[in-house]
Amino acid sequence: MNATTPAHPQRTIRVALGERSYDIVIGPGLVDEVGPRIAALLPGARAAIVTDENVARLHLERLTLSLDAAGVEHRAIVLPAGETTKSYAGLTRVVEAIIEGRFERGDAVLAFGGGVIGDLAGFASAVVRRGMRFVQMPTSLLAQVDSSVGGKTGINSPQGKNLVGAFHQPTLVLADTALLDTLPPREFAAGYAEIVKYGLIDRPDFFEWLETNREDIFAGTDALIDAIAISCEAKAAVVAADETEQDSRALLNLGHTFGHALEKTVRYEASRLVHGEGVAIGICLAHRFCAARGLAPEEDARRVEAHFAAAGLPTRIQHIAGETPPIADLMDAIAQDKKVTRSALTFILTHGIGKAFIARNVDPADVGDFLAEELLP
């Protein structure tokens, strides 16, 4: 971990995308720096803050104090918390509020919240006047390590999640790790699942480091800052190689085809399954599927499962509270996942820890058989 393990509590990751390049700054207390940082990067720009009621109650005052101190004019659009906000109605509300505030192309939409707020505000910033500046302050661990890197923005369609959106890169991402102190433990663990994912894709050393440092990360020490920074770096590297997911970016979907299908079959009831938990189960399924087919060592599948379990995450379909989803429903949801090209199933499979690969012609019958074995009582 030499090059990526620093001594300082604030770290900066550069996402290299030519003229769309930007910095992700990670560390405690960044909410107090947002004003001067926006003023320096976008002189004269105003800020349309998009946030939700929970984040606003806890942290909005500090944010606006920082903006005021730096002379950045602002206006806050406060939305109900929760996934239902990420809808056509939510988008319309944010877009119209931004227009009503007479924000211009050079002004910034400032997303201050978790993944829902980031995706929604990012999409709004992509479409108001065909594109405004976008600054992200992710407040959940999941958003800090995943949705705030890479420029994917969007809303849900009644027919499926994230089916409507845009690629729109931010100008700056500020991940204030101190804000994670107010995160419920279950959400922290769910975000951790995405951190583990980066080790499993192509960084076996990072996965090993996580096995050693998991407790420190959960305790919020500097190891947490390192884990977030390495995750952002890993995602940034993948995104830089394939910004609009024509090819290799699909690796980031490790565990996601199964995970999305599970989320769908429980109708996105957060009480039963949140996204990171679906990813944890999905990653374990992908590793067991590959182990059972002789593609990857059984030992690796066991190590992955043990690590998620130690982090308090579910690892099997049966761990989902309530009735187990029927295989037919899961298969139907898998077929509808947007990572489908010309009707062949695309999965991210693995040859073992740190050796994920894109498989473009997975036989649905094999997947069905595997799920049937998994669900044997």
Place this chain on the structure above:
Amino acid sequence: MNATTPAHPQRTIRVALGERSYDIVIGPGLVDEVGPRIAALLPGARAAIVTDENVARLHLERLTLSLDAAGVEHRAIVLPAGETTKSYAGLTRVVEAIIEGRFERGDAVLAFGGGVIGDLAGFASAVVRRGMRFVQMPTSLLAQVDSSVGGKTGINSPQGKNLVGAFHQPTLVLADTALLDTLPPREFAAGYAEIVKYGLIDRPDFFEWLETNREDIFAGTDALIDAIAISCEAKAAVVAADETEQDSRALLNLGHTFGHALEKTVRYEASRLVHGEGVAIGICLAHRFCAARGLAPEEDARRVEAHFAAAGLPTRIQHIAGETPPIADLMDAIAQDKKVTRSALTFILTHGIGKAFIARNVDPADVGDFLAEELLP
């Protein structure tokens, strides 16, 4: 006109935008070629046709015959004709129909209609699954020379036109000039206003050629194909230099700040003023404004006005049917136009025919005084 005046009835203009480059093909009968052309360019792709009731009634059968013959699977989404379709509700309808048809990223949205359909279908293709392929078959003269070149897509907000959208370049544009035979004369003339605009921006020879060939163009001879091709070429050159309108692309807005304000003050009532008519008046106002300030020869302003008048277009605010819009309303609409940067008025002004330039700090008081003179009885 040597390099740009060909002998053949079909012409191809290449829009050079790096990996987003595409061809615009212009000529009669292209509706019968759409199937093989899509099949050749996007093998295996399906087509989601977006059209309106008028175009569908006149031409949809021929289009689908061509697609069928080439083995391109398709589905048509037929919308009410008119500007009100270019709304959040229209967008939602098109997006949901595309998703419901299980179209994928590599499939094409095929816009078959005028500017409203092109802008709406283009925006839908930009946001479904964060970006699908987009093919345009513009059926109005305005769409063939303006909205189908350059990648601007979008819908109207209740607060203003085109305030929500995306830059999304098509894969192919097919401008079938035979379809213009069914266009009402008033719409043809309105489209012609945008053709004239290209001469006035930076092609004085083209303007001169239009002065000589206007009647042939209106008669639908090969001069029409040439006029459309040169217009597309002119717009493509501007777009290639500044795709997302950071700077010089604003030249394309010659006459549009006044034009948009006029459209807004008559509440977009097409019976009183259509877009191209607003542009014609707007261009004349810009030339007279500059002549009055000694920036451009009075003679040029007179020539421009005479040309529009000969084409049957309005050239003065008083030519708009019904009550003349009050200056206060016009000034308010001008201030709200989206070509505003940090609250300074940006206008496209001119030093004479073919010599337009961007003026970033026009004094609103000067504009108000000029409009008052214009509206003297």
